[in-house]
Amino acid sequence: GESVGLHLPTLSVQEGDNSIINCAYSNSASDYFIWYKQESGKGPQFIIDIRSNMDKRQGQRVTVLLNKTVKHLSLQIAATQPGDSAVYFCAERNDYKLSFGAGTTVTVRA
Amino acid sequence: GAGVSQSPSNKVTEKGKDVELRCDPISGHTALYWYRQSLGQGLEFLIYFQGNSAPDKSGLPSDRFSAERTGGSVSTLTIQRTQQEDSAVYLCASSLNNRNTIYFGEGSWLTVV
Numbered sequence: 001g002e003s004v005g006l007h008l009p010t011l012s013v014q015e016g017d018n019s020i021i022n023c024a025y026s027n028s029a030s031d032y033f034i035w036y037k038q039e040s041g042k043g044p045q046f047i048i049d050i051r052s053n054m055d056k057r058q059g060q061r062v063t064v065l066l067n068k069t070v071k072h073l074s075l076q077i078a079a080t081q082p083g084d085s086a087v088y089f090c091a092e093r094n095d096y097k098l099s100f101g102a103g104t105t106v107t108v109r110a
Numbered sequence: 111g112a113g114v115s116q117s118p119s120n121k122v123t124e125k126g127k128d129v130e131l132r133c134d135p136i137s138g139h140t141a142l143y144w145y146r147q148s149l150g151q152g153l154e155f156l157i158y159f160q161g162n163s164a165p166d167k168s169g170l171p172s173d174r175f176s177a178e179r180t181g182g183s184v185s186t187l188t189i190q191r192t193q194q195e196d197s198a199v200y201l202c203a204s205s206l207n208n209r210n211t212i213y214f215g216e217g218s219w220l221t222v223v
Binding site: 032034036042043044045046049089091093095096097098099100101102103 | 114141143145151152153155158160166201203208209211212213214215216217
């Protein structure tokens with residue numbers, strides 16, 4: 001069964017606002033977490049990752065937060081743009097295997 | 111290559127036929143994965159290769175599914191006697207080793223009619 005899931009299946013956000021996508025995981029042995037973006041008709045695209053010995057990591061317009069106490073992961077997108085519209089998946093890795101949740105569909109309103 | 115390459119990108123096949131899906135991982139990546147994604151769903155793990163060996167085949171849904179990897183590079187996923195429920199996107203991914211970032215290809219979209 002799947003050990004990773006997202007809190008909300010859909011998220012609608014106004015262009016220019018910040019987006020927050022949440023994810024809960026259940027395997028405390030997972031040591032590595034990744035966020036992927038998947039646009040229609042394409043494969044998952046790596047956005048940002050974080051190892052379990054960190055609680056925050058920043059990239060370009062994106063920040064990932066990890067709270068191991070409550071097994072929660074979030075992706076923050078700053079100044080959301082129309083090109084950010086996609087399905088976002090969080091994934092956790094235990095040893096070599098990556099497990100995915102069902103995804104959150106983000107729609108950016110103009 | 112620059113990224114994970116998969117072929118064919120689209121395949122329509124008749125029920126009962128066999129299909130082969132190919133994956134060319136990023137050069138130098140020793141770890142290779144196959145996942146399946148049904149319409150509107152998340153990614154389902156199928157098989158993991160480290161080099162040419164497959165220490166984890168636990169995700170293959172039935173004995174109609176098999177995969178091999180030769181020369182530590184290209185992998186082929188074979189589905190025998192295809193069924194309509196096999197219709198999905200088959201995604202290949204690779205990683206430098208099993209501790210590094212995993213990168214996906216664009217997928218092979220399989221439709222069984």
